Every structure is written in C-alpha cells, then in structure tokens.
Amino acid sequence: MWVDVSDGIARAGAVGPMAESSTNATPRPAAPEAVEMQEHSLLDAAMDRYASGDDGAFQDLYRCGAPRLRGFLLRLSGDAALADDLAQEAFLRIHRSRGSFEPGAAALPWVFAIARNVFLDHARSPHVRRTSAPAQPNHEPAEREAPPDTQGDEMAIANETLEVVRKTLAALPVLQREAFILLRFEGLSVHEAAQVLGATEGAVKIRAFRAYEALRAALGRDDSKAGDPR
Amino acid sequence: MNDDLDLRRLAEIPDPFAGPRREPAPVKAPPSGASPTRGDVRKKRAIAAVAALAYEAGWVLVVERRRDLGQLPTWAIAIGLVVPLAAAALALVAVTGAGRRGLGAPASWLAGLTLMPPTLFAVATVLTNPLDTGEGHFWNLAVRCMGVTALLTAGPLALGALVFRPAFAAASVWRTAALGVACGALAAATMSLACWHGGALHLIVGHGTLMLVGGVAGALLGRRVTRS
Numbered sequence: 001m002w003v004d005v006s007d008g009i010a011r012a013g014a015v016g017p018m019a020e021s022s023t024n025a026t027p028r029p030a031a032p033e034a035v036e037m038q039e040h041s042l043l044d045a046a047m048d049r050y051a052s053g054d055d056g057a058f059q060d061l062y063r064c065g066a067p068r069l070r071g072f073l074l075r076l077s078g079d080a081a082l083a084d085d086l087a088q089e090a091f092l093r094i095h096r097s098r099g100s101f102e103p104g105a106a107a108l109p110w111v112f113a114i115a116r117n118v119f120l121d122h123a124r125s126p127h128v129r130r131t132s133a134p135a136q137p138n139h140e141p142a143e144r145e146a147p148p149d150t151q152g153d154e155m156a157i158a159n160e161t162l163e164v165v166r167k168t169l170a171a172l173p174v175l176q177r178e179a180f181i182l183l184r185f186e187g188l189s190v191h192e193a194a195q196v197l198g199a200t201e202g203a204v205k206i207r208a209f210r211a212y213e214a215l216r217a218a219l220g221r222d223d224s225k226a227g228d229p230r
Numbered sequence: 231m232n233d234d235l236d237l238r239r240l241a242e243i244p245d246p247f248a249g250p251r252r253e254p255a256p257v258k259a260p261p262s263g264a265s266p267t268r269g270d271v272r273k274k275r276a277i278a279a280v281a282a283l284a285y286e287a288g289w290v291l292v293v294e295r296r297r298d299l300g301q302l303p304t305w306a307i308a309i310g311l312v313v314p315l316a317a318a319a320l321a322l323v324a325v326t327g328a329g330r331r332g333l334g335a336p337a338s339w340l341a342g343l344t345l346m347p348p349t350l351f352a353v354a355t356v357l358t359n360p361l362d363t364g365e366g367h368f369w370n371l372a373v374r375c376m377g378v379t380a381l382l383t384a385g386p387l388a389l390g391a392l393v394f395r396p397a398f399a400a401a402s403v404w405r406t407a408a409l410g411v412a413c414g415a416l417a418a419a420t421m422s423l424a425c426w427h428g429g430a431l432h433l434i435v436g437h438g439t440l441m442l443v444g445g446v447a448g449a450l451l452g453r454r455v456t457r458s
Contacts, residue, residue, distance in 0.1 A: 105332020
C-alpha cells in the first residue's frame, strides 16, 4: 500500500433539511460555493497535470481528491475501514488510467466513476457474495453524530434519525443508492450523475427519487414509533 | 413523468456521514506500476490503428482478394468500401468521443451510435445491391464468409481491447461494444475486396453479422478489460 487514507477524512456538513436547489442539482451541506469551485479547479488542474505525465501532481490530486473520494465510498459502503481500502484501490486505478483522462475534462465525475467501479467490483466479488449476510458496519461515530450545538433530547432524536438514514441507505439497491448519494450528498447535477453512472438522466432521476421515497418512508415509520405512547 | 420528480425534496434527507473535515494523510510517494501518460496512450492508439489497417490490408494483399477486382468499376469498389467504413466511423465516435464531462457521450447517444451502424449497413446494402444474385449455395458461402470476417474482426478487436485496457471510467460496456461494431464494420469493408459475391443478402449475413457478434464480444470485454 502506498498511501494512507485511514485518517478518517470526511466532508463537513450540517444535519437537517437543506435550502434551495434547482431541479438538476441538489445542494451539498458543505463548504460555500466559492470554496467548492476553487477545490474543483484545483482538482481539475492537478488531474490534467498528472495525466500529462507530471508525477509531482499526484500530491495535489490526492490532497484535493481523497476527501471527496473517500466520502463518496463511505456513503456507498457505510463502512469506514472498507471505504479506506476502496479509496486506496481507486487511487491505484486512477494512477493506471491517468492517460485516458481527457484534456479539459472535469476530474471529479471521472474520479467518482472510477470509485464506483471499484465499489461495484468489491460488491460483486465472490468473497462478498459468499458472506452477504449483513455485517455490522465499522461505524465512524464522529462522522455520524448530530452537530455539537444540538442538545439533550434533540441530539438523541437527531442521532436516531441519522441512524435510520444510514441503515435505510445501506439496505437500498445499489443503483438507487449511488444515484441518491451523487445527487444529494456529492452535489453532482443530474447530467453529471448520469455520465458517472452510464445511465440516462431520466433513469437517474427515477432511481434517486425512489431512494428518497424509501428514506422518507423509513423516517416516517421512525417518527410514528417515537410518537407511540406504548 | 420525470417532471413530477421534484429533486429538491432530496435535501430533506440528512447526511449520516457528514462531519468535520480532516486533512488526508500526506502521501509519501506516488503509486508505482504501469501508468501510461496521455501522450503514451495517444501513441499506442495510433500504432494500434495503423496495425489494424495493416492487418486488413495484409489479408487482401497476401491471403485472398476477389477475382474480378481489376474489372470492377471504381464506383462499385467505392460503394463496397464506403458503406461499411461509414458504419465503422459512426461506431468509433461512440468509442473515442469525450463528451461534455470527459466521460464519453451520454448513454442514450452511446446506444444509438452502437446500434445504428449495423442498421445503416443493412439498409445501404439493400439499396445499393441486388437482393440475391442467384449463385446458389447461399448458406455455404455465407458461413464461409462469416468465418473469414470473424478472423478479420478478431485482430483489430484484440488490438483495441489492448490499447483501451483501463480507458473507460463510465459506460465501458457500451463503448467497448461500439469498438466491436467498428471492428466488424472494418472487416466487412475488407471483405468487399476479398469476396466476389454481390447479393445484398449474402453481404448482410456473410459480412455484416460480425458487426453484431463484434458488438457482443466488445460488450463482454467492456465489463472486464476496458473498464477503469
């Protein structure tokens, strides 16, 4: 292994309903847009240099891309240790296929597409199929807890909500889960998500919306359970 | 129906993995192992394209060419070549097109660009050739030509799979299927110089079927070989 991504890199984000959005892009609860734009252009430039043969650009590529890549894999797999391993494999594949990165292309969707392939290969591997019984995921409590300004009961409820979302997300079919994650948490547009997933925009919208409905239903069940006097 | 899907509602779902951002561990060294740069990849693809054309030309020059090639009018030779080569060019757009985000054309376009060349070949062949020239032994001749076309498809497809090995981050199945269709179309063009049969049915079955077979073979390779 040549890089260490086990340091628990997660994107910042608030808990709870998000504000505005267009129909093609849902907001990410992370950094302001300007910072994100800057991060994207740094990542694009680093990937472009690396594809052209500048080996020194790998440091920048890793620094800018690793948090996003690992965050995406963590949301897909629901397991921090597994996300670290898959991130390593994804960077190895990025290294091997850097020559096919198109000049002037956006690096993030390309990186996500490779990370998705790594995840699918892992999910389809015979070992995983044999042991397909739902294993206890390796939690990352610091990444799942409600914001520190939440207090008492509110914090307990918020944590419970997050746990329901995490469990429901893990139980969703992969096609729905990946579409939902890309649109809701990774901030990709429908067009970009469709490119990453190799599907039509209509299919991506439907998959993401079905995931939303499943999550909404799970949260509804959880609310009614909490309101049950028994 | 898609207009009913209000994706703004996705924002109602909280992120269970949101949290404070921490910097990644520093990288001690870039990964090792084979990693061709963009320049290397372009060079390899150009060499593979020349090698594929040389393979096809070699077949006509060394192994087999139609007996009446010298007596055929130029337009007849041109039509025999242009139709399958146009199909190959169309399929190659799907293979090499970068798309707006560098991940290739959108999925619906890829499907169209992969399935259209065999259709184009079949329609153009029917329009430019008599349906059946009545030479007899239809299936014997067709099966023989399918075998030769398979050989002419396999070489370029193997070369293509080699140079596009970890090239497609997304839609690798469609894009490699398009590569297989392009190789089948190139083989059909070569066959127009090697086979004397001029019936449209023979051309479609004997020479054109390999576009579909190449497409299926490409799709299988796309899952395992050309995906990044």
